[in-house]
Amino acid sequence: MTLAKTLRTPKALADAGLIAAERLPALERVAAQYAVAITPAMADLIDAADPDDPLARQFVPTDAELHVLPEESADPVGDFAHSPVEGIVHRYPDRCLLKVNHACAVYCRFCFRREMVGPEGLRPLSPEALDAAMAHIAERRDIWEVIVTGGDPFILSPRRLRDVMARLGRIDHVKVVRFHTRVPAVEPQTVTGELVAALQAPGKAVYVALHANHAREFTPAARAACARIVDAGIPMLGQTVLLRGVNDDPEILTALMRAFVETRIKPYYLHHGDLAPGTSHLRTTLEEGQALMRAMRGAVSGLCQPTYILDIPGGHGKVPVGPDYLSDDGVQDPAGRRHAYPPKEA
Numbered sequence: 200m201t202l203a204k205t206l207r208t209p210k211a212l213a214d215a216g217l218i219a220a221e222r223l224p225a226l227e228r229v230a231a232q233y234a235v236a237i238t239p240a241m242a243d244l245i246d247a248a249d250p251d252d253p254l255a256r257q258f259v260p261t262d263a264e265l266h267v268l269p270e271e272s273a274d275p276v277g278d279f280a281h282s283p284v285e286g287i288v289h290r291y292p293d294r295c296l297l298k299v300n301h302a303c304a305v306y307c308r309f310c311f312r313r314e315m316v317g318p319e320g321l322r323p324l325s326p327e328a329l330d331a332a333m334a335h336i337a338e339r340r341d342i343w344e345v346i347v348t349g350g351d352p353f354i355l356s357p358r359r360l361r362d363v364m365a366r367l368g369r370i371d372h373v374k375v376v377r378f379h380t381r382v383p384a385v386e387p388q389t390v391t392g393e394l395v396a397a398l399q400a401p402g403k404a405v406y407v408a409l410h411a412n413h414a415r416e417f418t419p420a421a422r423a424a425c426a427r428i429v430d431a432g433i434p435m436l437g438q439t440v441l442l443r444g445v446n447d448d449p450e451i452l453t454a455l456m457r458a459f460v461e462t463r464i465k466p467y468y469l470h471h472g473d474l475a476p477g478t479s480h481l482r483t484t485l486e487e488g489q490a491l492m493r494a495m496r497g498a499v500s501g502l503c504q505p506t507y508i509l510d511i512p513g514g515h516g517k518v519p520v521g522p523d524y525l526s527d528d529g530v531q532d533p534a535g536r537r538h539a540y541p542p543k544e545a
């Protein structure tokens with residue numbers, strides 16, 4: 200039975216049968232620290248009888264989150280160090296993040312901004328702060344692309360999104376606007392024609408990057424929501440976080456990448472898990488991530504290949520960390536055999 204509303208407390212999760220009542224005291228401690236929200240669409244997908252359910256691992260809190268490693272940090276990718284004004288993260292010359300809100304439809308247990316999002320997180324931008332953020336974008340003529348993120352910008356009303364796009368639309372040097380969201384998968388019914396229309400601005404190329412981590416998230420309703428975006432002429436990109444017990448398996452990762460492509464979404468990044476507090480139970484090693492990328496190379500269509508990426512802790516930027524097929528003695532094929540390049544004469 201589909202729930203009527205989003206589950207926001209451990210008690211609500213227990214009442215819905217997603218956690219055992221005896222886990223409540225520990226999970227209340229987790230929820231006091233990190234926000235909880237599971238939409239009806241995602242609650243519907245969770246198999247409560249499976250202790251290793253990959254959807255549950257993404258959204259249902261666990262006491263493992265209270266275990267924080269010394270190398271984990273409240274700001275693992277260095278947002279604050281690169282924030283010249285509230286709501287802007289300006290790390291690279293030609294693009295910046297615009298974080299209009301800090302709420303999401305769901306709260307992911309591995310979120311790299313988990314200390315900033317949720318009801319106890321950073322406040323949404325006030326009208327004055329939004330003015331200052333837009334002024335920063337207008338003044339910095341090297342900003343070619345604005346990435347609207349948060350939180351999740353798709354939980355804003357179409358009216359708010361239209362306002363953001365109208366303001367960006369008036370800045371000539373901004374040519375590209377990219378939205379980052381989980382909503383088309385986790386709350387697909389909110390991707391209405393009105394919301395999709397609100398994303399458009401004359402003269403701007405608009406992209407939508409969908410964050411999804413398991414093929415089961417691509418329900419018929421989610422695929423239909425993505426189709427509404429793509430059919431409106433907005434290209435979509437796929438973003439995935441590599442997560443232990445969710446998608447760290449070649450077949451599961453392949454199924455996810457194929458689900459993106461079948462939905463007309465180009466897989467863009469496979470993110471190595473960031474060093475967010477209390478997330479070590481969900482993080483793989485870089486070597487495991489490289490082995491997964493190797494397993495997909497050659498066996499799976501090139502359209503399905505994302506770039507495996509690490510956001511270097513401290514705000515030093517993103518770099519590809521996929522396997523390297525070149526070495527001093529030549530090049531390796533997908534099966535692991537080495538070949539001289541250029542080929543040696545016989």
Ligand code: SF4
Nearest residue numbers: 303306307310350381
């Ligand atoms: S939707 Fe994005 S910002 Fe929100 S909790 Fe999940 S990963 Fe974090």
